[in-house]
Amino acid sequence: MAGLYFEELTPGLEIEHPWSRTVTETDNILFSSLTMNVQPLHIDSHFAAQTEWGRPLVNSLFTLGLMIGMSVNDTTLGTTVGNLGMTDVIFPNPVFQGDTIRVRSKVLSARESKSRPMTGIVEFEHVARNQDGKIVAQCRRQAMMRKRPMEAGEGTT
Numbered sequence: 001m002a003g004l005y006f007e008e009l010t011p012g013l014e015i016e017h018p019w020s021r022t023v024t025e026t027d028n029i030l031f032s033s034l035t036m037n038v039q040p041l042h043i044d045s046h047f048a049a050q051t052e053w054g055r056p057l058v059n060s061l062f063t064l065g066l067m068i069g070m071s072v073n074d075t076t077l078g079t080t081v082g083n084l085g086m087t088d089v090i091f092p093n094p095v096f097q098g099d100t101i102r103v104r105s106k107v108l109s110a111r112e113s114k115s116r117p118m119t120g121i122v123e124f125e126h127v128a129r130n131q132d133g134k135i136v137a138q139c140r141r142q143a144m145m146r147k148r149p150m151e152a153g154e155g156t157t
Contacts, residue, residue, distance in 0.1 A: 003079035005148040006120035031062040058095035067128040081144040089139040
């Protein structure tokens with residue numbers, strides 16, 4: 001299992017995720033269409049050419065999903081119960097077709113769950129940068145994480 005258990009997600013842990021992803025026109029059109037976001041700034045090249053950007057902007061919710069998705073293998077794959085929320089979401093710079101995204105994650109806090117003894121609550125900060133090092137997305141994410149399963153014989157006296 002690639003994900004980390006609650007006990008391994010200690011505050012201050014930073015993970016530079018090892019892969020990058022180049023965003024394509026198809027990503028933007030497909031995501032915008034699937035989510036019924038008909039904003040011409042995302043799906044109409046002629047319209048977007050007339051704006052201050054001069055070309056289509058990548059849908060910010062695609063960027064958010066990509067950023068969090070790129071973190072999963074190193075943080076929560078198979079070890080999360082579920083996301084509890086995302087806060088402080090910002091997009092300080094736009095993403096365009098052809099931009100290549102990299103992500104860094106940091107554990108901000110971790111506490112045991114009061115209602116579920118085999119889980120803990122972890123707050124992550126995710127930061128996505130483009131190929132020029134500019135931050136294109138950032139958020140805090142709260143996740144309910146599984147604790148490491150006890151080995152046979154553990155916890156008995």
